[in-house]
Amino acid sequence: MSVVSSDRFSLRASAGAQRLAYGGLLVLLCGAAALLGVGADVGTRTSGLRLWALAASGVFALAPPNVLLPDPNTTLLQRLNYPPARLLRYQLGRMGPLLALAIVPAALLAYADPAAPLQHLGAKTAALGQALLLMGGAAGDSFVHFATLGPRSQAWQEGQAGTWYARAVEERGQGVSLPRGLVPALFATTRCFAVALTAILVNGAAVQAGLPVVAWGVGLALVGWAALRLRRHRRGYDRHFYQTTAFYAEVMGGGVRASEREPVPYSALYWVLPRWRPSVWASLRQLDRRLPLGRLVALAHAGLWLLCLRGAPSSLVAGYLAVVFIAQTATCGLLATPTAAPPPFQLTLQSIGDWVGTRTFVNLRWLGAHAGSLALVALFDDTYGLAWVGLWAGVHGGLSLVAAAVATGAHEGRARRAAA
Amino acid sequence: MASSLVLTDVTKRYGDGPPVLDALSHRFSPGTLTVLVGPNGAGKTTLLRLLSVLAYPTSGTVQYGDLAVHAHPHRYLAHVGLVHAGVGLPEHLTAPELLEWILRSRDGWADDGPDRIAALLDRLQLDERRTNRIGTYSSGMTQKAQIAAALIADPDVLLMDEPLRSLDTATTEATVALIEDFVADGGLAVVASHLTDALAPLADDTLTLDSMSPAEPAA
Incomplete structure (x- = not known):
């Protein structure tokens, strides 16, 4: 031995x-x-x-x-x-x-x-x-x-x-x-x-x-x-x-x-594609019990407004937004754990591609809040305009997909490869 | 030689709901096997979690000899072997490696370590696949590894939650024999099991938990 x-x-x-x-x-x-x-x-x-x-x-x-x-x-x-x-x-x-x-x-x-x-x-x-x-x-x-x-x-x-x-x-x-x-x-x-x-x-x-x-x-x-x-x-x-x-x-x-x-009701997810709506609903219920993400997002945007009020350089604001969006979309990783997502159960329920789609929509839940906050900044600060809001909305969408793909690949993807 | 494990007015509630265990007092004596019985949700797992310091009582005390177990978990756990309801073993080790790690971590490693490990795994009938990683084991093999992990460091107290689950008939008999030998050597065993037929002949005491208790959380 x-x-x-x-x-x-x-x-x-x-x-x-x-x-x-x-x-x-x-x-x-x-x-x-x-x-x-x-x-x-x-x-x-x-x-x-x-x-x-x-x-x-x-x-x-x-x-x-x-x-x-x-x-x-x-x-x-x-x-x-x-x-x-x-x-x-x-x-x-x-x-x-x-x-x-x-x-x-x-x-x-x-x-x-x-x-x-x-x-x-x-x-x-x-x-x-x-x-x-x-x-x-x-x-x-x-x-x-x-x-x-x-x-x-x-x-x-x-x-x-x-x-x-x-x-x-x-x-x-x-x-x-x-x-x-x-x-x-x-x-x-x-x-x-x-x-x-x-x-x-x-x-x-x-x-x-x-x-x-x-x-x-x-x-x-x-x-x-x-x-x-x-x-x-x-x-x-x-x-x-x-x-x-x-x-x-x-x-x-x-x-x-x-x-x-109060857990998120199914009816509130009318904006999610019907194919993924049930799993997005189940995922959001789990995530909401794990992390008070709404409060963290609100806190992050309070920080953004503070930076803009203080006249911080646009590069600093861009770096700050990048960190906030990456951190928020990365939270979908909390759903890609054995306790939240037992691999046999996950792989039986839907395909890996569907799980990527599901987690993308889990991340996109905050797109409206992000865009609304940025629009408020653009309204009161001449430095930023609607094009800037649109750019960061696009960045958030892209990050939502990338984070979902990474988390799903590392969890369900790994389980699928191990089972092969 | 084990000391007694004494519960004094132990109450456990989750949140501010009704208690799962309510002012429970009991003495588990050395050289005895106590089987916990009761329907699902009666508090068997909660009691074992309290005894294994995975949960803390709302009120009351648990003493091992003169040691308050929840105030000195490290000193108490030095005497304890555990089989949990959930598995929780590292997937990338083999069973012999896991047992060696436990022995070394508890300062129990000696030159005869490999022989002790092999003998224990032989008794539990964990076959030649023991040198594969735990992550590749069947549920029965994993359960054998858990039981071995509980016994390898010669504990004085054995706390087991459904130890016979997923075991074939031969291994069930071997495990029961191990528990019998453990108790005969003066050990204190507390076992929760629905397979009462296998353990009932050995049991010195049965602690029945109330079926009217509210549902306990998952282990």
Whole structure:
């Protein structure tokens, strides 16, 4: 028998479709960063890196429960019985691809300068270093906050905490349409982003005021605070891991009730081709239970309006829109997983081509909202016109198809090839 | 030698709905096999998930000896072997590789490791195709691999959810014999199974879960 090193065999980190999505997104983000950096002076690069850190912090504030939880390897980890510190390292490692999406484009934004590659290296490195500290701190803060949220979330979910919220919902009809146990996660997202935003604003003000100690110090403090909390939780991390994973498995994977939100009715999909309407309907119901995409799309467009109001260059707006559209269409990958789309069931129901069509229409659900938002921008900003709206509508349509084809090829396509 | 597994007033509800398990108190003793019985949705899987730290109780405690299992899952799981209702095995390993990984990860690997693995897989009648990847196994072969994974590290506690599902008659008998030997050596076994004919003769205790409980979620 061959000697097996446990390090040779990585736990299932991500399915094929997920890896493709990360890879594709990284290429696009790097391309956008390189384009934005061309011809930019050091001051513009510094501001760009700060904006990039802000965007990354927003993603980190949202990402952990969607990327890390529930953990797909839990039953295997039980069998291996990783000690607490190793569980912590394992979960931190799963944040790796997300960190790469933030760090690699940032490095390009700092250094991609074909006209003068070796000029102002010190200033470029300082700007990048501060941005990396801010992003690393935001990621660490968000990770430790969400990873230890299990007990509180479960208490909310089972009515043992958050009674003031339940009263507000019942008496005044206020509240978000989320399972009650996910409300602490919503508060956590807001808190994590607020902390990161404060740090970034302090950094910006310190750079403006010529206070390098404060500019560096705020990022170091954020990283240090996250590291301190991680160190405190390290010994008992097994309890946090299993309880938080158990909660998210109940709420996201196996809750008794399907959802507390009104699911999309079949009649609302009159705009979908009849051939694909049933599977688009089933797919949207699944996706809506997995991810509050409407809120994320709304948030993204709020960011777009903010950029336009601030008079951001059109290249920055184009890069931002590209990222938003790619991220939104990539969510169809959540439907191309064994739990959402068991391959034998999928291949029996319809052909691979039909699944590409289905997921294309799942993505096109947001075309109206995107086009409407861009039309509003064009209405109030003379820089942009209807042709610009039409162009981005076309880009969204193309991305919808490409993302659907990639996700379907990686999932049903792979299953078909394995069965052949 | 196993310690006792003690549930004290354990309640589990999903969301704010009615409880699936309601103030359940029970003592599972070492050297015994307890069979969980009850209709579908009665709470058998929920109870096993609580005992295996895949779920946390709404209230109440689960103690293994003097160890609160939900406060110290790593220390508790060091004594536990698990067979889940869902499979969840890595598809690109062979069964012997999986068992070796488990032994090494739990600091249980020794020079006789390969022989122990081979002997266990022989007893479970996992044939020469054991050197193929788990992803190519039939459901019965995968179930044998799961049972082997539960037993390879010599646990003190065995928690099994429908372990006899998909097994042929010979392997069912072999698995029952393994459970019998495990209990005879002082182990504590809790098994949920609809195949009560095979296990009833061995059972020291039967825990019947209420058919009036609301539906429990899928495992």
